[in-house]
Amino acid sequence: MLINQSILNGLPGRMRVDGMDLQSQMPLSFEMQGAAELPQQQNPGTNFADLLADAVNKVEGDHHKALNLGFEFAAGNTTIDPHQVMTAVAKAETELHLTSAVTTRVAQGYQTLMNMQI
Amino acid sequence: MGLYNVFDIGASALTANRFWLETIANNMANASATRTPEGGPYKRKMPTFQSVLDEMTGMGGGVHVTGTNQDQTPGPLIYKPGHPDADPNGFVRMPNVNVVTEMVDMITVSRSYDANVTIINAAKNMHQKSLEIGR
Numbered sequence: 001m002l003i004n005q006s007i008l009n010g011l012p013g014r015m016r017v018d019g020m021d022l023q024s025q026m027p028l029s030f031e032m033q034g035a036a037e038l039p040q041q042q043n044p045g046t047n048f049a050d051l052l053a054d055a056v057n058k059v060e061g062d063h064h065k066a067l068n069l070g071f072e073f074a075a076g077n078t079t080i081d082p083h084q085v086m087t088a089v090a091k092a093e094t095e096l097h098l099t100s101a102v103t104t105r106v107a108q109g110y111q112t113l114m115n116m117q118i
Numbered sequence: 119m120g121l122y123n124v125f126d127i128g129a130s131a132l133t134a135n136r137f138w139l140e141t142i143a144n145n146m147a148n149a150s151a152t153r154t155p156e157g158g159p160y161k162r163k164m165p166t167f168q169s170v171l172d173e174m175t176g177m178g179g180g181v182h183v184t185g186t187n188q189d190q191t192p193g194p195l196i197y198k199p200g201h202p203d204a205d206p207n208g209f210v211r212m213p214n215v216n217v218v219t220e221m222v223d224m225i226t227v228s229r230s231y232d233a234n235v236t237i238i239n240a241a242k243n244m245h246q247k248s249l250e251i252g253r
Contacts, residue, residue: 081133081136083133083235084129087126087129087238090238090242094242094245097246097249101249105252
């Protein structure tokens with residue numbers, strides 16, 4: 001899954017996410033460019049796009065970790081305990097619910113802002 | 119991060135319980151083993167658990183297994199004159215494994231596993247509930 005923020009205007013930096021190949025064991029990696037060039041006035045925490053991207057990246061990483069554990073367990077790797085697979089799956093599931101709730105509220109807040117009459 | 123620590127702590131407890139059950143199974147399987155690679159009859163093994171302390175926050179981080187120790191109590195001497203491991207008087211030193219003790223430990227492990235799974239489920243339910251704030 002690729003997130004390319006360069007199409008969004010007015011953002012201080014760019015974030016690139018490498019999706020994890022399910023055959024490989026490499027964990028999810030992302031690099032952040034232009035973070036040092038953040039203008040002093042802009043607060044990154046209030047940037048809706050950054051919040052969304054952060055949350056989605058973390059969920060993607062944990063989701064891939066859980067999937068990989070499940071595949072290895074199914075392939076017969078006996079060093080993996082069943083409870084490790086299930087706790088990884090539960091973590092990914094709760095994170096997904098949390099991200100979905102956060103993005104819903106964030107979008108609602110944005111809508112409220114946009115609907116304000118000037 | 120928040121409630122996810124509970125997942126990790128619970129998972130460490132489940133791993134420790136799984137290891138303990140392996141030790142119990144090994145004890146039961148070797149309850150009649152009168153010879154071992156290091157010589158002598160089989161000696162019952164017990165795992166030792168150590169609590170994990172997170173240096174940064176000072177809070178507990180779960181449990182981990184530090185290893186197994188042998189129970190040095192000598193086992194019973196049984197009179198078996200024809201046994202290849204019998205001493206000159208015809209007695210054989212049997213392992214110090216007591217079936218009843220191992221069964222009780224197994225029940226303890228099973229209940230502990232259930233309890234830890236319940237705690238993990240409770241943490242997950244609390245997480246789900248917290249998403250309903252402000253709805």
